[in-house]
Amino acid sequence: MEKSILNNIDSPLDLRKLSRKKLPVLAKELRKFIIDIVATKEGHLGASLGVVELTIALHYAFNTPDDLLVWDVGHQAYGHKILTGRRDIFDTNRQLHGLSGFPKRSESEYDTFGVGHSSTSISAALGMAIASNLKGEYSKQHIAVVGDASIASGMAFEGLNHAGVSKANLLVILNDNAIGIDPSVGALKQYLTKAKVGHKPQQDNIIEALNFNYFGPVDGHDIEGLLKAFEELKKIQGPKFLHVITTKGKGLQKAEEDQVKYHAPGKFVADTGELLPSISAGLPLKYQDVFGLTLVDLARKNEKIIGITPAMPTGSSLKYMMDAFPERAFDVGIAEQHAVTLSAGMATQGFIVYCAIYSTFLQRAYDQVIHDVAIQNLPVIFCLDRAGLVGEDGATHHGIFDIAYLRCVPNLIIAAPRDEVELRNLLYTAQIDLKHPIAIRYPRGRGVRLDWKQEFKELEIGKGELLLEGTEVAVISLGTIAENVKLAIASIEAKDKVAHYDAGFVKPLDEALLHELFSKFKKVITVEEGAISGGFGSAILEFAAKHNYSSKIKCLGIPDQFIEQGNMKELYEIVKLDVTSIAHTINVFLK
Structure with a gap:
């Protein structure tokens, strides 16, 4: 040998x-x-x-x-x-x-x-x-x-x-x-x-x-x-x-x-390259596919809809629109700055532009978001895929900063749907006479619902929702981490004492809902899959301080450090956003 x-x-x-x-x-x-x-x-x-x-x-x-x-x-x-x-x-x-x-x-x-x-x-x-x-x-x-x-x-x-x-x-x-x-x-x-x-x-x-x-x-x-x-x-x-x-x-x-x-093929047979079957039958769709298929549905009915992505048609699932309406969907190459300003230019001419871009890659076009879109208040729809932790790609790819870096930008709406139906309805709502730019953030991976393809429903911008009544502690979640919060609450003995709210939006906040919440609860927990520093929890703290609420507030999210690679279960445990850790935090607060 x-x-x-x-x-x-x-x-x-x-x-x-x-x-x-x-x-x-x-x-x-x-x-x-x-x-x-x-x-x-x-x-x-x-x-x-x-x-x-x-x-x-x-x-x-x-x-x-x-x-x-x-x-x-x-x-x-x-x-x-x-x-x-x-x-x-x-x-x-x-x-x-x-x-x-x-x-x-x-x-x-x-x-x-x-x-x-x-x-x-x-x-x-x-x-x-x-x-x-x-x-x-x-x-x-x-x-x-x-x-x-x-x-x-x-x-x-x-x-x-x-x-x-x-x-x-x-x-x-x-x-x-x-x-x-x-x-x-x-x-x-x-x-x-x-x-x-x-x-x-x-x-x-x-x-x-x-x-x-x-x-x-x-x-x-x-x-x-x-x-x-x-x-x-x-x-x-x-x-x-x-x-x-x-x-x-x-x-x-x-x-x-x-x-x-x-x-990046996943597992395969080394000798032949034959892909090993992934277990996807009967599972919910990936969020990127909900985005891509919904955009095609909307584009069929509205000829002013445009799709733009910087080099990620497959990763963002804009490929569905590129196949269906090639003249209205554009891959502009690895050029995030150009993608954002191109979107702004088309928006000035009355087109409804969905700019599909990974959260981590939008960082590369921050000036364009502010200078070319927000200052001019152009209604570009930013579809931020891979928002939150992304697993094995590690620190360079986690989409954990977008809430913090976008929250300070005037005119910009920031939304985070809790599931696929909410994502679909936000994409629908955004093309109905939008007056401001909007960022819609959603995670990598599969959703939680098989019945995602429901009739479209227009959502009220800046509106949160009470998901579960409770008496002592209010948990306000943002985005798809709502599922872990739901499971955490269900796992504790005193579940009837815990209320669960879905914020839906970082900006504008649902101030009427927050006034009601802070009037009722002396203990509040915020949960987000984003950086705690300057993030959604910070927005809630600012609201409470501005209105002189004295409730005790605990913010859960990504700590002030770069999170390395690992599978999602491991990373959730590290940042204490797994079901067990959230339940523990709630129990400590209850005591």
Whole structure:
């Protein structure tokens, strides 16, 4: 039996001791190792399979970690983690207390920059390169690997624009696989496609116009070719750009054939790639699908409805509208700022725009929300998917800040439906003569109702609801965490003493309901799946202080810390939003 090469690679130092002819063999082993682990443990698959040879060549040719390597969209970096001392614990990837699914500075000296969101690598690596010049370290290399369509983001161009007039020793590698999570879109994609099929960009080379030395395209699966390119590039000072062509999902036929599904496929058979059946029959729909299907229903009856998403048509389920009404649904690429201002522009012309964007990604367009939408009071409908904890993707992806960062913005309505029926009715209500922008937040994962597709009902903006009568303690929940609150109350002995209110809205608050509540209860608990600091509970505290209520108030939510990866059950327990913890808090309050 042939001896494994990968099992003897504990760092890039070991890698560099190999002869070049053994590197393709190592690539096969590394690819199989990734497939075998992800098949059972789940995670991001296609992106890392596509850069196996590139990863090996980078660590072989450059003196990492002294040479600084920055990955963009960190789900490309599984091979990087395995080759940099984390092979034996890679099976803990994305698990509680295990490896992060993305590069993370506190995890390894080889992870030079934390990356979970896209298009940050050029700016970060440029910052490192300029710092090296200031320290007199002129021979140090700085490499940014931009992949999964991240080059189309505005921030990537900001970095390129600055780098082109610097003397920084920066190498930008474009991992061009023509797909992010969904297929890439836009004029830049068309330009790059021309480049890779043999149209040699000459005078119109956009990269050379930005003062970069442009090389490529080269085959990203040819290790020898990559090493030759790196040897040449190391001799050239200043900003340079290498265009590398790769296949997302390389080495697993099904992942190559269905690159969208195999971006993060769940569990599958390692040898064949065959997906294992998920138990979904008879279960409630995912919230994203309730959004996507409801939008199609609404768009059929209202031709002014528009759907917009930044590179997440599958993840947000806007794909349903893109299929049904392709002329009225737009994937604008990884460009959250553009998505928000595009929505604002269309809203000025009388269109009803649903901008579907993950809570964590709306952070990237905060100025546009304020400057382009809220100040002008344009009735854009922000559909904030993945609001709350998201599980194994960890700190970079939890949607826990949106309540706090949106609550302070004038003119903006913030709603959080407690279930799928409420979400559907909010989406319906938002297209009826809306006077202000609105953010509707809903979580990742499945809902709680099979009967979600009910007749539409117009909701009153800013109206809460009493769900359960009680005598001593009032619990006010916001959003889908209402289900855990309901189960918690049902589990305690003195359940008749606990009232349960659904706030429905963070802004405007239902002040009539709150006056009634504070007049009746001396003990109040708020529960939200968002940051406690500045969140919904803070809004209730402010209301109580403003109106001189003396009730004792306890706020439950996400504490003032970044929550790492883990499954949802584990994370709820950590932040004490699980049923048992909520019940315990209620019992303590009752005593």
